[in-house]
Amino acid sequence: MIRNYLKIAFRNLVRNKTFSAVNMLGLALGMACSLLIMLWVQDERSVDAFHANKNQLYRIYMREFFSGKLQGVIWTPGPLAEELKKSIPEIQYSTPYEWVSDQTFSVGTKINKQATNTVGPDFFKMFSFKLLQGTPEAALKDRNGLAISRSMAEVFFGSPEAAMGKPIRFDNRTDLRVTAVFENLPPNSTLKFDCLRNWDAYVADGNDWAKGWDSTDPLTFFMLRADADPAKVAAKIRHLLDKFNRDGNKPFHTELAMQPFHEYYLNSTFKNAEIDGGRIEYVRLFSFVAVFILLIACINFMNLATARSAKRAKEVGVRKVVGAMRSILIGQFVGEAMLLTAFSVVLAVLFVGLTLPVFNSLTDKQITLPFDSLSSWAILVGLTLVTGLIAGSYPAFFLSSLNPIRILKGTLKFDAKSTWLRQGLVVFQFSLSILLMVGMIIIYRQVEYVQTKNLGYDRENLIYFPLEGDLGKNFDILNRELLQIPSVKNVSHMTASPASNGAGTEGISWAGSDPNDKVRFTPVSVGYDFVKTMNIRLREGRDYSKEFGADSSGYLINEAALKVIGYKHPIGQTINWGGRKGTIIGVLNDFHFQSLHTTIRPLIAHLNTRQRSGNVIVRIEAGKTAEALAQIETVCKKLNPTFPFTYSFTDQEYARQYQSEQVVSKLSTYFAFLAIFISCLGLFGLATFTAEQRTKEIGVRKVLGASVANIVGLLSQDFLKLVAIAIVIASPVAWWAMSQWLQGFAYQITIEWWVFAVAGSLAVLIALLTVSFQSIKAALMNPVRSLRSE
Incomplete structure (x- = not known):
């Protein structure tokens, strides 16, 4: 029986090639977008999650109270890391972390610049960066020690083994010794460096400011003991700075707070001096976008399937008359949806594979299709089942509920309930699409604003290079x-x-x-x-x-x-x-x-x-x-x-600060247009369905003298009403969502009324073009054929 159902399903797909192609394309595009977003979200959440002690690693940030104001800062005093270990028994290791930027190293005639940061001796005891040579205890114990990456070892010494213990000239004024070689950093690490230098050596090298408590610049990381209670530690460190000329009872005081290190990448912005948001907002945003686009694609399937219902109504009537139970019919139609969904999944994976290089270039990622992962195959199977059930459930229940007597007598009419449901689905589709379009316009304008805003100085034609x-x-x-x-x-x-x-x-x-x-x-x-x-x-x-x-x-x-x-x-x-x-x-x-x-x-x-x-x-x-x-x-x-000559353009360095916003702007643009395109496929389905239902009405109107323009207007106005309702629903939601997003900028654009007018007008125009094709086709039909008795 199952084999027969599959044969019938396959024959229906082949017989209705245009319907099947449009349906598969809509589903495949929706699932491809969702898969790409899921891969991106998975990659974002994997950042810094590879550290073995990730649940014990924290970073310090400061909450400053002054002049009636409150602000949060991530930069900390230089001596703080060492003081944490002295004052808080639950803290096992701690380290300052100072970005020093590119520094010049030389071995013989080989000269190169390497990204150099400064850390304390505990660094490799805390973080799971694999050491190829050396030990965590000795890697940065000596002031003249230097831990270098595999790639740096290969550049200067040929191999990690050959680098160990060798001298290397730093800044053409100090000889350091390679005390450790670590594996090249994984792409999902927020900490980026080619080599690490001892913190005490950095302080002794003319950086006396790092000895005091008034100046701040480095980050401070620490690792709790396995049995430590983070809440108790947070209470202990809160007023740690009060004894360093900072009285907590005076108008100015500073509190210390802690944040899990693996949350640092996704949660980095402040609100009322507390960590509140950051890239996690983009992760949540695009997670919703993935669900929305998949829902839009599923709604398309429903509308396109019901648009073909008149074609299959007789099949349902005959099968019911000869004894087919409703559950059997539901199973058949859901099975057909599953089969079409399976084909769409294959097509979606192909789309993802072809677009991944462009997607990686756009997002500055190194994402690959994880075919070797069992969980990935489970996700694909789950996606097929869930999408197939969501997309196929309504058509299956709808078609299986048709009255066989009315079908075979040719008096099949669809009640207001089913009409309202289909129209509601279209409104929902276009509401999501308009929401994405408004978001796209506002994000683009904000990114353009920060890129072109007068900064108070002229960043064009201004270069800088290290004074070394x-x-x-x-x-x-x-x-x-x-x-x-x-x-x-x-x-x-x-x-x-x-x-x-x-x-x-x-x-x-x-x-x-x-x-x-x-x-x-x-x-x-x-x-x-x-x-x-x-x-x-x-x-x-x-x-x-x-x-x-x-x-x-x-x-x-x-x-x-x-x-x-x-x-x-x-x-x-x-x-x-x-x-x-x-x-x-x-x-x-x-x-x-x-x-x-x-x-x-x-x-x-x-x-x-x-x-x-x-x-x-x-x-x-x-x-x-x-x-x-x-x-x-x-x-x-x-x-x-x-020293090799290296330089930077100020305008380019400034633009890099908004790389995340630029990526979000581009992605939102692409996904918004894809959502509109997929929604129009659904609108096309509903237009087809309506035209089929009103075939005789159109014939009568033409016989009575109605023009093609009258009929096109008649058929189009109902759909334009749906888009207008979608605009009314989506506009306040979009305004609220984008107002929340703009709060992340101290300097921002204002959301103006014309943004909603442009998004709404674009949606109306696209919908009108979509509907007009089917409306004109119906209006041009010979009324003799539509009024002919069956």
């Missing part, structure tokens, strides 16, 4: 020779990069300031002509200049800092930074030195004419980038021959 090696001591010569290049307009330097600065200090005071009400400032050391090179507007005062000998004791502040300080006439007023008194020489208009996810923080800059690290910033003429870079490289190679 002999460039620091020869900066005056470097500056002079760079300015002799015709295409170079201005040169200066700064400690951070122009596009990102997360450092902080609380050691700022001024006349009338409350010593108990400290504020976190972002500090930066800069060179002469800093304001001119960055093209920042001055609210008042002036830039650093060699014409003023006293500038070494002068400070530049931004408007946010001026609001905190409160001077009405700031120029010439005194500020004390860590015991170093100076006067304000200029107030900068606020400019963004971090992403638009955060508000502009108070900034203070001082002149450092002996800067030995940081970045050289160069303003070049528009349209002369290639020749300028070639000449800059020549100058740098002459003054600093042992």
Whole structure:
């Protein structure tokens, strides 16, 4: 019997090739989108989940209370990691983690830049990065020790085995020794580095700020003992900083909080100084999108199946008359749905396989189809069964419920209940599609806004490169020779990069300031002509200049800092930074030195004419980038021959901060159009069904003189009403959802009415084009054929 059902199902699919192809295409596209999203979600959730001690690993963040405000920061004081182990017995290991960026290493004639970070000796005891050579205990125990990756070992020494114990020159000034070689980091690790250096060596290397409690920059990670209670540890560390000149009863105080390390990647944003959201919102968003698109595809199947019901009604009537039970008919129709779904799954997997390279390029992932995983096959089988049941259930129950007498007498009519259900499904489809379209437009506009917003400085034609090696001591010569290049307009330097600065200090005071009400400032050391090179507007005062000998004791502040300080006439007023008194020489208009996810923080800059690290910033003429870079490289190679020349474009580095938003924007665009396309397949099905039901009515109207335009309008208006209802339902939901998403940006667009008008108009236009095809076909039919007695 089952074999006969399969034969019948297969023959029906072959006999109705167009119907089957459209149905399979809709289901396959829906399932392919859902599979791609599921693979992406699975990859996102796998980040940092490979660490064996993941349930014991945590990171510290700080909750700062000052001036009636509350903010959360991830940067912590340098001594915190060691203090955690001393003060909290439940903490077994801890480490600071400092991003130092690319550093220059050399062995003989081999010179290369490697991503270098600084950590404590406990690092490899905490994290499950596989060591190929060395032990977790000894890897970073010595100050002159260096742990390197397999790829770095192969570059400099040929193999991990050959690298062990060998000397390697760091920054052309210090000899380090390879004390460990680790396997190349997996792509699902948030921590990225080519080599790791000892934290104490970093502090001793001129970074005295890391010894104090007022300055913050590194992250702090720790690992609990297996029997520790995280809640009790959280209570213990909360006021740990109070004893370091931070009284919790005074207006300013800082609390420590902890977050599981494996949640760090997906949950990284703050709300009321608590971790609340981040990439997890995108994971949830696209999980819903996957379900929505699959539902839209299933609804298509239902509408297309019921559109063909008149064709199969006689088959049902005859089979019922000869004794077929309803359960048998339901089984047959569900089986047909399962068969078509199985074909669609095969087609969907083929689509996924073909589009994965493009999808990986778009999302910057390395996702593969996990055919070797039993769970993946189970998911495919489950997807087939669930989709087949959802898509085939309504048509099966609908067709099996038809009255055989009415069918065979030719008086088959469909009641209002079934009509309302089909129309409701179309409204649901288009509501989801319009929701996706509105989201697509708003996400695109916000990404465009952050990409083009005036940051307060000109990021175009601004490059920077590391101030390293002999460039620091020869900066005056470097500056002079760079300015002799015709295409170079201005040169200066700064400690951070122009596009990102997360450092902080609380050691700022001024006349009338409350010593108990400290504020976190972002500090930066800069060179002469800093304001001119960055093209920042001055609210008042002036830039650093060699014409003023006293500038070494002068400070530049931004408007946010001026609001905190409160001077009405700031120029010439005194500020004390860590015991170093100076006067304000200029107030900068606020400019963004971090992403638009955060508000502009108070900034203070001082002149450092002996800067030995940081970045050289160069303003070049528009349209002369290639020749300028070639000449800059020549100058740098002459003054600093042992270091390779590397540079970054400020605008590109700024854009990288919004890589997640760019990916979401592109994905939402593609999925929105796919949802509309799949929805239109369902609308086409309903239009076909309606035309079949109203064949005789159309014939009568044509005989009585109705034109083709009248009939097309008659058939189309009902569907346009459904789309209009969908617009009304989707618009407030879309407004609420996108308002929540925009809360993640400190600077955001406003949601305007025309966004909903554009999305709605587009939906109406697409629906009208879809329906018109079937309506015109029905209107052109010969009325003699439609009125002919059966």
